[in-house]
Each structure stands twice: as structure tokens, then as C-alpha cells.
Amino acid sequence: MAKHETPLLDQLESGPWPSFVSDLKQEAASRAKNEKGVEFQTPVDAVEDLLGVLELSYKHGRTHWKHGGIVGVFGYGGGVIGRYCDQPEMFPGVAHFHTMRISQPAGKYYTTEYLKQLCDLWEFRGSGITNMHGSTGDIIFIGTSTPQLEEIFYELTHTFNQDLGGSGSNLRTPSDCIGSSRCEYACYDTQAICHELTNEYQDELHRPAFPYKFKFKFDGCPNCCVASIARSDMSFIGTWKDDIRIDQEAVKAYVAGEIPSNAGAHAGRDWGPFDIQKEVVGLCPTGCMRYEGGKLEINTPECTRCMHCINVMPRALRIGNDRGLSILVGAKAPILDGAQMGSLLVPFIKVEEPYDEIKAVIESIWDWWMEEGKNRERLGELIKRQGFQALLTATGIKAVPQHVIEPRSNPYIFWKEDEVEGGWERDVTEYRKYHQR
Amino acid sequence: MDKDAARKIIVDGLTKKLKTKSKFYLKDFYKMLPDEKNKDIKNLVNLMVREEILEYWSSGSTTMIGLKGKGKQAAAEDEN
Structure with a gap:
């Protein structure tokens, strides 16, 4: 039985897409069950209260979060964002509900083991709710209290060799x-x-x-x-200065329908045979290409490196060799x-x-x-x-x-x-x- | 200017304004020490945070800086 009635949120689950409401309910149920016997340092019903305050915000048409605060870890001016609920009596589990930004690894490569460890830490010291990833790319931990911040930071830096990301008037996580x-x-x-x-x-x-x-x-x-x-x-x-490298045999193979265009990305529907004139040459924004006598030519000084032709025929066209940014x-x-x-x-x-x-x-x-x-x-x-x-x-x-x-x-x-x-x-x-x- | 004199100017400047304001933009500190390089002032302000003379306040998008312990504090930030 849910702690708060959430008819408006329930309605969001009825669409065809995966719903964050379902995810939150799943996490709320998992914390209530606590099969692993975690000693939660953030109220066990924090996720229930989060659903409750969100429902109330939809009902009132206004937010019940207060923005910002003095919270942070020692010596850092970023990485933690203070969040307080303005209805703490109704929703005590989210009264103090700060966000932490965890710097994502370059290219967002990490092992599943590492992710599990991060999630276990957050289940223990935070609400268990994450946002993978925030707009800047960081792993976002949503919801913990001030005393937990230094503990989490110590664990992140000492056990996981992991830093916080940027927030505030800082350089943000590249x-x-x-x-x-x-x-x-x-x-x-x-x-x-x-x-x-x-x-x-x-x-x-x-x-x-x-x-x-x-x-x-x-x-x-x-x-x-x-x-x-x-x-x-x-x-x-990234860009290049010299010519796009053309494999004329592969171009012919695309034209003959032997290689699917766009690496087969549009295979879900019959678009008819590939038309190089219409789909590549005619769509070149600077008109720098022509296909005549079975040969594709590109006038490099006119090319803006829009990537369209390369995306359509990746096996025939490749980026140039004189590269930079x-x-x-x-x-x-x-x-x-x-x-x-x-x-x-x-x-x-x-x-x-x-x-x-x-x-x-x-x-x-x-x-x-x-x-x-x-x-x-x-x-x-x-x-x-x-x-x-x-x-x-x-x-x-x-x-x-x-x-x-x-x-x-x-x-x-x-x-x-x-x-x-x-x-x-x-x-x-x-x-x-x-x-x- | 030596660091201690600069520290004093900053603390005095912030204390004087405490009645009306407890959080300041970094640029406000530049005005307090017009003869110093902005980069040096930035480094000093950040050092003063580590020395626990100043503290950061962040909205998430913007950072402000104030005297530690002055103005609304973390424990009372959930109060109106």
C-alpha cells in the first residue's frame, strides 16, 4: 500500500513509454522490503515522500522545493546542490534532499561492477535514486542529508577513486x-x-x-x-582539411543495393531502392558533389563537413586524413x-x-x-x-x-x-x- | 598587498554589509581590492573558504560566498 495517493502520477504510467513513476515506485517497494538488510542513512520512505511531494506539485501547479544552500564538501565549491522541501511535515523523508553530482568517466565507460558499487553506496547513504546521466553528463545522486555528504565523498574518493563533478559558477564536468x-x-x-x-x-x-x-x-x-x-x-x-576518402567500388555497391544505406538504420520500412542522386548528392548543403558515369566526385573547398554523405554511405566515404578540431x-x-x-x-x-x-x-x-x-x-x-x-x-x-x-x-x-x-x-x-x- | 591585509579588507567589507546582505558574488570581492589581479583575489577567496573564514552558497547554477556562520545557515535553510 503506497504511503501517499498519487492518481496524477499513476496516469503518467499509462503511456507507451517507460515511466520514471514506475521506476520510483519500484525503488520505494525495494527499500520497504530491504532484502539486503541495508542500514539506510536516509529515511526508508524517502522515495514514497518524493512521489507524494511530486503529486502535490502537480495538484498545486507549483514546486515545493527550495533551491540551493550552503551544503557542500570541505574545500569544494561545487558537486553538491542543496535541496529542501517546503512541506517537511507532510513529507519528512525528503525534508533535506540534496543532489550530488558525480563526475562521469570520459566517454561514460565503466564496468557494471563499478556501477553496482556506486548504487550500493547510494542505497546506503542516500535515497537510492539516481539520474543516469544529468544534462552535463554527470551521474546524479538525488536526495541525501547534510551529514551524509562528507561520508559519501570520502567513500567515493578513497574507495572508488571517483571525484565529484562541477556545479555553480565553476567549470562543469567536461x-x-x-x-x-x-x-x-x-x-x-x-x-x-x-x-x-x-x-x-x-x-x-x-x-x-x-x-x-x-x-x-x-x-x-x-x-x-x-x-x-x-x-x-x-x-x-573534430574536423579535417583534406578530401573525404572515396572508395568508388563501395559507392557502386551502395548504388546497386548491395550495401544497405545508413548502415541499415532505415530497414524497418520499405523506402524503395537507394537513390544516390536524391539521397546523397541532392541533399548536400553546399552542392559540392556529383555522381556521373558511375563515379562520385567531391569538390573539397566547397565541403562544409556536414557528415551527411558519410553517414549515408559509411563504407564508401571516410573522413579525411589531415585531422584536427x-x-x-x-x-x-x-x-x-x-x-x-x-x-x-x-x-x-x-x-x-x-x-x-x-x-x-x-x-x-x-x-x-x-x-x-x-x-x-x-x-x-x-x-x-x-x-x-x-x-x-x-x-x-x-x-x-x-x-x-x-x-x-x-x-x-x-x-x-x-x-x-x-x-x-x-x-x-x-x-x-x-x-x- | 600581503595576504593578511587583503583578508582583513575582505572580512571588514563583508561585515559592514551584513545588515543588508550575507552572500556575495565573486565579482563583489574584486571591487573590494581594485589594485589586485582578479585571479589572485579568486585564489585568496577560495583559500579563505578552506581556512573556514568564508563559505560557499550555491543555487546549483550560481555560487555565492559569505562569511562563515553568517546569514541563513544550513540547519535553518529548510525554514522560511
């Missing part, structure tokens, strides 16, 4: 795709650089240094599986000033350890943003407020045509006063001699 470990499209080793920069910038990750949050994300290719271009202040996207800056979700995609800052840079050139770009951006950024102003908003040119000046990067989004709509490349003969000052009397008012 996030990457699986990269060259399993993906042939990866133009650089995303996990290597993600790991290196995570270690390099430990101070920024754990101790607040910035006007607001700052996110790095690493995508191995322009397919952008981590969506870095939309979600990170600095987005590192592009750096885009300023993407963000719509909290203050509307959502923004990243703007291209560095069109191409080689990815070579110890990544000094990349670190130099990062640090020059941080210096500028820490100096000029207002409280709670994301990098993208600062770029919008001061202009892209200010960013170029701060980073010492020369304006190049790739910075221009499209001809005649460039809002940010302007002449500076010292670049113009005579500057901005003029003699008005002299001017009036030749021009009437």
Missing part, C-alpha cells in the same frame, strides 16, 4: 563522445583531451572562479553526438538571453598533446570573461554584448572569413579608430564648408 575508442568518424581522441583538461583545470572545476557556469564539450566529428555546438560555452568539434564558443540554453548556438572561433587546430595551443585559447577566453563578464552572464551573452571582435582582441585571434556567418550579415567585424586615418574626430566647421545641414 563531457565527450566515445571518440576513437569505438567510432571511425572520430577526428581526434576526445577522451584523451577530455581527461587531460579535466585534470589540468581541477581548480576551476571545484573552486568557483567564474561569473557563471562554463562548459567544455568534445565531439569527435561534426555529427556532434554530445551536441557540444548547442550546449557548451566552448565546443571542440574546430573551436566554437558561446552556446547556451535560454535562461537569460535566449538559446544560442556556438560561433566559430578557431576553424582548424591540430590536436596534439600536451594541447598547449588549445589551452592558450581557453585561458585567454577565461581571462576576458572573468574580467568583463557580469554576474550570471554566460560567455555567449558577453560575446553578444561586447561583440565578437572584442573576443578576437582578447584571444589575439585574427579575423578570418570563416568568422563571417554569411555575406553582408556580419555583425561584428568593425574598423577600430587606430586603423582609420584621422580617427573618429573631425572638424565640423571644415565639414560644413562642403555639406549643408
